[in-house]
Amino acid sequence: MRKLCLPMLAWLFASPVLAACAKPVYLTFDTGHMGVAPLVAQTLKKFDAKASFFLANEPTQSGGQTLDAEWAPWWKALAEQGHDFGPHTWDHDTWLQDLPEGRFKMRTAAGVQTPRIRELSAQQYCESLNKVAQRFSEMTGRKMGPLFRAPAGKTSPALLAAAKACAYTHVGWSAAGFLGDELPSERYPNALLLERALRDIRPGDILMAHLGIWSRQDPWAPAVLQPLMQGLQDRGFCFAPLREHPRYAPLFAPARTP
Secondary structure, three states: OOOOOHHHHHHHHHOHHHHHOOOEEEEEEEOOOOOOHHHHHHHHHHOOOOOEEEEOOOEOOOOOEOOOOOOHHHHHHHHHOOOEEEEOOOOOEEEEEEEHHHEEEEEEOOOOOOOEEEEEEHHHHHHHHHHHHHHHHHHHOOOOOOEEOOHHHOOOHHHHHHHHHOOOEEOOOOOOOEOOOOOOOOOOOHHHHHHHHHHHOOOOOEEEEEOOOOOOOOOOHHHHHHHHHHHHHHOOOEEOOHHHOOOOHHHHOOOOOO
């Protein structure tokens, strides 16, 4: 076994990332009906945790949309608290199939909307991502990060290349990081989801939940989020934004000028 010399040990303990977060997990949230959004923000603040949010313009319980004027102050406050943000497509377009001539078959729906099937070109897909980024900038005065999440995590090499052409890299989630808030509560009660997450999550995992799921009868966030974060913290885990993830951190580095 290789021995660490004193200078190397000193560097390790002086490293701000290692010192602050030796067992990181990466909490991420996709937009939803927003009914639990205030609770999510309060819980993150309680644990002094930074998370990453992926935004689409979805219908809300109040009758508006997630990116309308009602929610602009909330997004701005989150941005000021130092969380990360990326697009989730404007209309919540789920990839179904690659089509000829670089087009994509999409299922477009969010929440209680009636699904519709449509085609998008690579350029239109990029425009959808950029439209979210533009709206985020209008609401917060800040730029989005270089990461995006495809609805349902469904992609293809062609779709990833289309997003890469407009400077976005996809972020999915770890197998244990699927927190199950979109599953039917009669088959997956909150106690089971909490037990499974605390048992299976490992350092480095990317966790995924939503800001409210219309179809779940027993809402996930009020029952699970705080005990999950407390349980992970008690096990020595800490919560980091994706800009600190080893795979994605280089994408956030400022471009060097010659």
